[in-house]
Amino acid sequence: MPQSESLRFLFFSDLLGKKVLRADGSLLGRVSDLVAVIGEPYPPVESVVVRLGRKRWQLAWAAVAEVNGAVRLGPEAEPRPAPEAPVADRVRLGEEILDRQIVDIEGAKLVRVNDLHFFESKPQESRSQLRVAHVDISFRGLVRRMGWQPVVDRVVSVVRPASRYLKDESMLPWKLVQPIESSPGRVRVEATKKALASLHPADLAEIMEELDRVHRQVLLERLDVGTAADALEEASPELAAELLEKVEPGKAADILEEMAPDESADVLSELPGERREELLGAMEAPEAREVKELLVYPGNSVGGLMTLDRIQVYPEQTAADAIAEVRRRAEEVPIVHEVFVVDNGGALKGYATLKDLVLSDPYTPVSQFAREPPVTVAVDDRIRDVALAAAKYSLVSVPVVDKLGLLRGIVTVDDILAEVVDAR
Amino acid sequence: MRVESSPAVPRRTLWGNLLVFLAVVGPGIITANVDNDAGGITTYSLAGAQYGNKLLWTLVPITVALVVVQEMSARMGVITGKGLADLIRENFGVKVTFWVMVALLVADVGNTVAEFSGAAASLSIFGVPAWVSVPLTALAVWLLVLKGTYRQVEKIFLVACLFYIAYPISTFLARPEWSTVTRATFTPSFEASSGYVAMLIGVVGTTIAPWMQFYLQSAVVEKGIKPEHYAHSRLDVVVGCIITDVVAFFIIVACAATIFKAGIAVETADQAALALGPLAGRYASWLFAFGLFNASFFAATILPLATAYYVCEAFGWESGINKRWGEAKQFYWLYTLIVVLGAAVVLAPHLPLLKIMLVSQIVNGILLPFILIFMLLLVNNEKLMGPHRNGPWFNGIAWLTTFIMIALTAYLVVAGVRDLVAS
Secondary structure: OOOOEEEEEEEHHHHOOOEEEOOOOOEEEEEEEEEEEEOEOOOEEEEEEEEEOOEEEEEEHHHEEEEOOOEEEOOOOOOEEOOOOOOOOEEEHHHHHOOOEEEEOOOOEEEEOOEEEEEEEEEOOOOOEEEEEEEEOOHHHHHHHHOOHHHHHHHHHHHOOOOHHHHOOOEEEHHHEEOOOOOOOHHHHHHHHHHHHOOOHHHHHHHHHHOOHHHHHHHHHOOOHHHHHHHHHHOOHHHHHHHHHOOOHHHHHHHHHHOOHHHHHHHHHHOOHHHHHHHHHHOOHHHHHHHHHHHOOOOOEHHHHOEOOOOEEOOOOEHHHHHHHHHHOOOOOOOOOEEEEEOOOOEEEEEEEHHHHHHOOOOOEHHHHOEOOOOOEOOOOEHHHHHHHHHHHOOOEEEEEOOOOEEEEEEEHHHHHHHHHHHO | OHHHHHHHHHHHHHHHHHHHHHHHOOHHHHHHHHHOOHHHHHHHHHHHHHHOOOOHHHHHHHHHHHHHHHHHHHHHHHHHOOOHHHHHHHHHHHHHHHHHHHHHHHHHHHHHHHHHHHHHHHHHHOOOOHHHHHHHHHHHHHHHHHOOOHHHHHHHHHHHHHHHHHHHHHHHHOOOOHHHHHHHHHOOOOOOOHHHHHHHHHHHHHHOOHHHHHHHHHHHHHHOOOHHHHHHHHHHHHHHHHHHHHHHHHHHHHHHHHHHHHOOOOOOHHHHHHHHHHHHHHHHHHHHHHHHHHHHHHHHHHHHHHHHHHHHHHHOOOOOOOOOOOOOHHHHHHHHHHHHHHHHHHHOOOOOHHHHHHHHHHHHHHHHHHHHHHHHHHHOOHHHHHHHOOOHHHHHHHHHHHHHHHHHHHHHHHHHHHHHHHO
């Protein structure tokens, strides 16, 4: 009784180099690459690239009659010369994926592709369909590529049947990986954008640090402004500056606006003067002003680490007012622990923690329960001083005041921590 | 605006250039100093002690070849932003990469053996026996890298490399006949004896080794040098290559003016130290021991670390001393294995040390032509290098260098295998 459909898995290494025979049995060449259509979770293979000497032919996978010892073509197969340039929304698996580094979205890191895993379905009386199922990043994949899998598998299963090697099926589903290539195609760009946006910004930054110059630029170009800003905040200012230098000024300015002003000032201070002026000019006025204010301080001083974003209230405002203020500005101020109390002239009078605000009677003026700031720092103090102050008094944000006692900004503990860890 | 700022331009570019150069400088000069490792100092000393000034002329073509090869590595690093192992894997596939990495691993374990025996030889001058000095050196190397303090210590190594100044000073004090030295440097001569040819190949092989291309390219990539600053990076590489060979030059001349003149056959490190006699008198052996130990230790930290990096880069394993052991298992095991193996071979009582070093030299020799050919194919690949491919003239010189290196190493391999079989 014939089965209605046969299913099986194939490895790319099984197909590569296989003979391709015409319907009459004569040799056309050997399999050198497969081209898949991007967009579906398991992209279908559209065509096969066949090589004979220096000639490269491309033909539709639909023209393949049978894959066993060799790839046999149907009578209708029509080889055309393979295109040199990449085609929109198509991926050349051998050239762009195999042996390359791609992003493992789930593990949030770069991996190198040792092999590809295909799923072949062959409905009765019809041609085979091939879809990319997994990428193989296992050691066994390497062994398979060397052509030693049968031998190595047998040796290992005799010597150590429980070995992890034999169970090593480090296969990542295709939909959970992301190639980073500058090839054209709208579907492709959209797919990358979506996949990358799901990564944590800190992981994205690490991936960018690890990638080579060309590909990290491609990666950045594929991010939307918000994600790019989040990722660059996490990257080193040197790397962020290098990347932004090559981004078109309008977009670069948008990214800088989205970043926290202190981070954005750090990046701008790494850029050459002309480019810095250009980007500052392209930024919206309020953000640019804030960043310019921070740019005058050297990077290794408190001023260089300081951010202007903080929650401040006047002494006569109530606890409820202060909480409302926290809610109103939640978007721009990422870390809130202390709310600062200033007088009409802007002089620092005290601070209240969120706990103070929540536990106080909502209608009490903050001046009634505000605490005296245990310590303040000046813009030209060293980073070490602010780190010691934060540690000694258990502060999440340390207020920065000028000679007149006016509150200029705050230094938050996350920035201090990053500095201390880097200096180690 | 432009007109206003123009008077300040010359000063600013001079300063700007200097600042950029200082920021970019490093990989070339560090590679050069690692190149003058235990094997290098030994080979140059022997060349001067046994053949006087006769091998000096080879340093001129060696310098040209070294500059040509290293410049291509640095250029590929700057333009592609990828290491050489990475490029070989992506362009030539798994099989080629595998064999290249196996050969590199064997060659570098051999080189590490040479470094540890250098450390043992230098400390033996102070009366420390090898079974004490080698394990301690290996442990120190291993901890230095694992504790992540390596970067800070690297600067100390580089400062200690100022030791090489001792050779020029000693040379001048020994008053060699400068006219003879100059003539020997610029007029090629040849001697058909097998000893001479072996020494010639030894000098070439120790100066241009396969690990250097991998190391330099990775160092350039890690430093993040941008294409627009490439000119400075090239200067760094050229200066580095010249330093390597100037040091080699003075070691040879110093040994020629002292040991060769006195007709001593060098068999121990103590005797090689005689070259520093004119400068340091009876402290010569201490000075030599200090220099040899620094060179050995420096190279013994860099070589295993670098090798572990390339292998992991090629096979896509996580690597880097900022990762935890569990995250980068292969990397740390490889690193540990190379250090332990290198030290163990030196200590093993009946292992033929010289034969092992000979094998590693042969593997180095077999590997080099392949690496050079891969490099030439890669550097001329339009997709990778775009307008930064080799020009026709440069390509001519590069291929010529490659063919000469192939011929020399083919001879080395044949002679080496013959020696192995004969013994």
